[in-house]
Amino acid sequence: MATRRLAIVTGSNQGIGLEAVKQLAAAGLDVILTSRSEEKGRAAAEEASAAACSADAPGSITALQLDITDTSSVAAFTAAVEQLGRPVDVLVNNAGMAYKGDAFGPDEAAATLAVNLYGTKALTDAVRPLLAPASARIINVASRAGRISQTSGDVRATLEADDLTWDALHALAQGFVTAIATGNHKELGYSGSMYGMSKACEIAYSRILARELDGNVTVVWMCPGYCSTSMSSYRGTKSAAEGADTITWLATVDPAPASATFYAERTAITWDTKL
Ligand SMILES: NC(=O)c1ccc[n+]([C@@H]2O[C@H](COP(=O)([O-])OP(=O)(O)OC[C@H]3O[C@@H](n4cnc5c(N)ncnc54)[C@H](OP(=O)(O)O)[C@@H]3O)[C@@H](O)[C@H]2O)c1
Structure with a gap:
């Protein structure tokens, strides 16, 4: 029976x-590194194992293919994790995307939501039955770019509602795509940022999840800060490792962090904090 905790990133x-994987393995967890490309995943796992795993830090890193927008990939991934025959202690929903430059339109908004909102939910739904009872932690990598004050009126009221349902959030997200097509998204109270709106929806989803799993699983969401990665075209002011620090802290701090809470820099923040 394995005694080390198992994490998925x-x-x-x-x-x-990738930096979160290294930090969690160095902290002694067995970590599943996931990648859309099997080849990139294998190469990253080799690099990360060389950097993070040693006799002093006996965590391990295993690569598995996963595209969170692909139903068959999610099913194959979940089956592979189930085959390990041990519970998942930490799920880090880090996969995300953002268009660069001026790209803006209904198709682009739908594609952004497909990863950041719907993919995050699909993977979480699939992994939920495998979570360690009572002690598991789900860490959603959101962003302060998803701050609530970029929305207004009914959109903001719906997102903030303590009794928000998934169906209502889904309708709101679809409404955003439609409103971009008709050009009245701002009048209706949506943000002008596809990425910002997707992260606001991801935070609203995290709040629903925390409510659903109340008392059984710790559900937190966090902002890594403006980090130098491909997503920011390497313009971020923090390193990717610095961005991963709060993820690692949330996964390992004892006792567990307060559930249903938004974090940045190892501290609870409000939904209205600017990046
Ligand atoms: N960088 C920042 O300043 C910043 C700030 C706030 C929040 N964040 C959030 O931090 C997280 C990590 O971002 P990052 O900056 O590290 O960006 P990144 O270097 O672009 O990494 C994004 C990762 O997500 C993966 N991904 C994209 N679509 C996917 C899909 N459909 N299924 C599975 N994986 C998918 C990418 O895979 P490929 O390599 O195959 O594309 C890549 O591994 C994201 O959720 C992002 O929104 C970043």
């Missing part, structure tokens, strides 16, 4: 996710 062949 999605989207971890590069950037903040």
Whole structure:
């Protein structure tokens, strides 16, 4: 029977996710590194194992293929994790995407939501039955770019509602895509940022999840800060490792962090904090 804790980090062949994998393995966890590309995942796992695993730090790193927007990939991934025959102690939903430059339109908004909102939910739903009872932690890598004050009116009221349901959030997200097509998204109270809106929805989803799993699983969401990764075209002011620090802290701090809470720099923040 394995005694080390098992962690999954999605989207971890590069950037903040890869650094989180290294830090968690160095802290003694067995970590599943996931990558859309099997080849990139294998190479990243080799690099990360060389950097983080040693006799003094006996955690391990294993690569598995995972595209969180692909139903068959999610199913194959979940089956492979189930085959390990041990519970998942930490799920880090890190995989995310953002368009660069001026790209803006309904198709781009739908593609952004497909990863940051729907992919995060699909993977979480699939892994939920495998979570360690009572002690598991889910860490959603959101962003202060998803701050609530970029929305207004009914959109903001819906997102903030303590009794928000998944169906209502889904309708709101689809409404954003439609409103971009008709050009009235701002009048309706949506943000002008596809990424910002997707992260606001991811935070709203995290709040629903925390409510659903109340008392059984710790559910937190966090902002890594503005980090130098592919997503920021390497313009971020923090390193990817610095961005991963709060993820690692949330996964390992004892006692567990307060559930249903937004964190940055190892501290609880409000939904309105600017990046
Ligand atoms: N960098 C920042 O300043 C910043 C600030 C706030 C929040 N964040 C959040 O931090 C997280 C990590 O971002 P990062 O900066 O490390 O970006 P990154 O270097 O671009 O890494 C993103 C990771 O997500 C993966 N990914 C994208 N779509 C996926 C999908 N459909 N299924 C599975 N994996 C997918 C990417 O895989 P590929 O390599 O195959 O593309 C990559 O491994 C994201 O959620 C991001 O929104 C970043």
